[in-house]
Amino acid sequence: MKTHYQVLIIGGGTGGIMTAAQLRRKDKKLSIAIVEPSDKHAYQPAWTLVGAGTYDYDETIREEKGLIPKDVDWIKDYADKFDPESNSITTRRSGNFTYDYLVVSPGIQMNPEALPGLKEALGKGDVCSNYTDPKHTWEVLKRFKGGNAVFTQPSTPIKCGGAPQKIMYLAEEYFRKHGIREKTNVVFATPGSVIFGVKEFARTLNKIIIERDIIFKPYYAPHKIDAENKIIYFHYAEPGENACVLTEDNKLNERLEGDTLIAMPYDMLHLAPPQSAPDFIKNSPLAYSDGPNKGWIEVDINSLQHKRYPNIFGLGDSAALPTAKTGAAIRKQAPVVVGNILHLIAHQKIGSDKYEGYSSCPLVTGYSKMVLAEFKYNNVRDSDPLISKFVDTTKEQFSMWLLKKYALPYLYWNQMMKGKM
Numbered sequence: 001m002k003t004h005y006q007v008l009i010i011g012g013g014t015g016g017i018m019t020a021a022q023l024r025r026k027d028k029k030l031s032i033a034i035v036e037p038s039d040k041h042a043y044q045p046a047w048t049l050v051g052a053g054t055y056d057y058d059e060t061i062r063e064e065k066g067l068i069p070k071d072v073d074w075i076k077d078y079a080d081k082f083d084p085e086s087n088s089i090t091t092r093r094s095g096n097f098t099y100d101y102l103v104v105s106p107g108i109q110m111n112p113e114a115l116p117g118l119k120e121a122l123g124k125g126d127v128c129s130n131y132t133d134p135k136h137t138w139e140v141l142k143r144f145k146g147g148n149a150v151f152t153q154p155s156t157p158i159k160c161g162g163a164p165q166k167i168m169y170l171a172e173e174y175f176r177k178h179g180i181r182e183k184t185n186v187v188f189a190t191p192g193s194v195i196f197g198v199k200e201f202a203r204t205l206n207k208i209i210i211e212r213d214i215i216f217k218p219y220y221a222p223h224k225i226d227a228e229n230k231i232i233y234f235h236y237a238e239p240g241e242n243a244c245v246l247t248e249d250n251k252l253n254e255r256l257e258g259d260t261l262i263a264m265p266y267d268m269l270h271l272a273p274p275q276s277a278p279d280f281i282k283n284s285p286l287a288y289s290d291g292p293n294k295g296w297i298e299v300d301i302n303s304l305q306h307k308r309y310p311n312i313f314g315l316g317d318s319a320a321l322p323t324a325k326t327g328a329a330i331r332k333q334a335p336v337v338v339g340n341i342l343h344l345i346a347h348q349k350i351g352s353d354k355y356e357g358y359s360s361c362p363l364v365t366g367y368s369k370m371v372l373a374e375f376k377y378n379n380v381r382d383s384d385p386l387i388s389k390f391v392d393t394t395k396e397q398f399s400m401w402l403l404k405k406y407a408l409p410y411l412y413w414n415q416m417m418k419g420k421m
Contacts, residue, residue, distance in 0.1 A: 001094075002073065005033045007341065008089065008099035010079045012036025014327050014416070015105030015316030017067050018334040021419025024069045026342060033073040035091060041067050043412055045327055048163055048364060049405060051130040051137030051270075052170035059409075067417050079106065082284045084309040101311050101341050104286060104297055106278050108159050108317035108325065114274035115154065117225035127227060127269045130167055131159075140268055141171055146183035147267030148252055149175070150232060154274040155191045155221045157296075159317050159325040162361035162373070164188075164272050165195070165205075169365045171270075172212055185252055186212070189220035189264070191237050200381045200394045201363065201373040208365055208396075215252070222271065223261060232269055236260040277318040286312065288320060296320035301377070302354040304337050311344070313337045321357070323377060328360030331416060358382055362404045370400035 007023060009016045012034045020032055041064045049055035068074050077091040088098045110132060112119040121127040126144075128137040151168040153161075168188050175181040188195070188209070195209065195216060196202040209216050219238035226233070255263050281287055282295040286306065297314035298307050301321055306312035315333040317325040336353045343351030357377030364370050372393040376382040383393050391397055415421040 002031070002033070003096065004098045005031045005073070006100045006345075007032045007103060008097060008101070009034045009103045009105065010089070011104070011106040011316070012038065012041065012064055012068065012074070013105065013107045013316065015107075015330045015334060016103070017041070017069075017417050018330060018419060019103050019105065019315070019337055020072045021069045021417065022334055022338040023341070023419075024072060025419045026338065028071070031073075032069075032071075033075050033097070034068055035075045035077060035079045035089070035097075036064060037076060037078045039064055043409060045160070045362070045404075045412075046409055047130045047134040048166045048170070050134035051128070051167050052141065052174065052367070053138045054170075054367060055405065057135050062413070069419065078280075080280055082286055084285055084306075084312060087311065099311075101313070101344070102309075103337060103341070104281070104312065104314045104318065105316040105330075106281060106318055108157075108275050109278045110273045111156075111276055112273040114156070115222055115225065117227060118271075118273060121225050121227035121269075122273065125227065126230065126267060127225070127271075129271055129273060130163060131272050137167065137270060140270075141174055144175070144180070144184075144268045146180050148185045148187060148265055149268040149270075150187045150189060150264060150266040151270045152189040152220065152222055152232070152234075153191070153272040155237070156274045156276060157325065158272045158275045160361065161324050162196070162363050164190075164270070166364045167270055168214070169208070169212075169363075170367065171268075172214060173366045185215060187215045187217060187252065187264070189217040189222075189234060191219065191221035193218050193238070196361075196363075196373065197379045198373060198375045198381055199379075201371055201375075204371055204394055204396065205363070205365075220262070225269070229265075230267065230269075231263050231265050233257075234262045234264065236262055281318050286314070293320035302356070303340055303350055304333060304355055305340060305350055310350075313341065321355075323357040324359035324361055324375075326359050326361060327412070327416075328374075329358060331421065332356075332358040356382075362400065362408070364401070364404060365396050366401075368398050368401050369396040370404050371396055372400045372403070 081090040153164040220234040221237045223233040223235045299314040336355045339353035340350040361373040
């Protein structure tokens with residue numbers, strides 16, 4: 001078994017596979033390995049549709065061995081420790097491996113224990129999450145008979161920041177189609193101050209929540225869950241005195257406990273669990289040790305090169321990048337990492353390839369409608385010039401729904417995973 005590789009990749013998810021496939025296409029002589037413990041690879045962007053009953057969960061899963069590029073070694077193990085000073089990593093069972101260049105893309109981990117009561121409640125009864133079990137979301141949706149349908153997200157960074165509201169829009173339409181909307185309060189409670197950070201898309205979403213009578217609760221940070229009594233508690237997060245104002249007629253039966261704690265009963269609760277970089281990243285010398293990016297991989301936001309170890313690159317959800325954590329972002333990040341590594345090999349310095357923060361959030365707003373939100377650093381709109389020539393992506397479009405449900409999964413499996421885009 002080889003123990004040294006020119007390029008060693010941590011993580012066999014979107015970032016790892018894309019990087020390996022593109023490197024292999026550009027240089028067939030490179031020795032490359034991927035460290036990945038899982039047998040399965042999931043196309044998670046479709047889990048929103050699974051949770052709404054309009055996509056088959058089994059179609060989102062493929063065998064990992066079928067995705068790893070030819071002539072790339074698969075180290076089927078967990079990365080455990082990094083020693084960047086000696087260009088080596090330690091795995092749990094397979095020992096140590098050394099590298100010339102290291103690419104770190106292990107994704108993100110769920111931390112349900114960070115929200116008291118969530119670990120015990122998640123995936124049971126009326127508490128669901130498309131992030132962990134979209135099939136259970138669909139079961140909860142089907143048996144819902146009315147009351148408070150609450151959709152929320154944590155204060156931590158999360159992958160696909162739009163996902164908590166996508167399932168809300170689909171659920172709201174489902175309730176209408178099944179005659180229970182009039183006896184349902186659809187609530188979107190978020191620690192943030194706005195429905196979406198990019199103003200061009202926020203206009204459309206604000207119009208939607210008004211027209212569909214969705215109750216928007218900004219500054220609501222989940223605090224704890226009482227599953228036995230079906231109550232979620234929120235900490236009201238807006239600074240300032242007397243900022244907490246409950247719904248005037250209080251049709252949600254909210255109650256204020258203390259100065260900033262709000263108790264909200266629920267009959268259905270969908271949430272994104274608190275999330276973080278994996279523990280082995282947080283505890284490694286590759287991560288920021290303090291500050292707002294503590295625990296996330298310390299990389300230059302344009303070159304994706306590690307700030308202290310020039311032969312290490314980070315991409316994907318675990319990298320400290322001020323943009324949304326999505327597969328679309330990785331699609332733009334991987335070519336930058338690949339280009340800079342190949343330039344380093346050839347010229348002992350990185351090239352001019354830069355990542356400008358592109359990310360995309362396909363905001364599904366119904367069973368046949370979608371807003372394609374594309375943006376880059378500083379929440380600047382960055383829509384595809386070709387698509388924008390024919391379609392106003394700031395508005396709900398049937399064509400974008402077709403893109404989400406059919407075109408994007410095809411492109412993922414047949415283009416992105418094969419290093420062709």
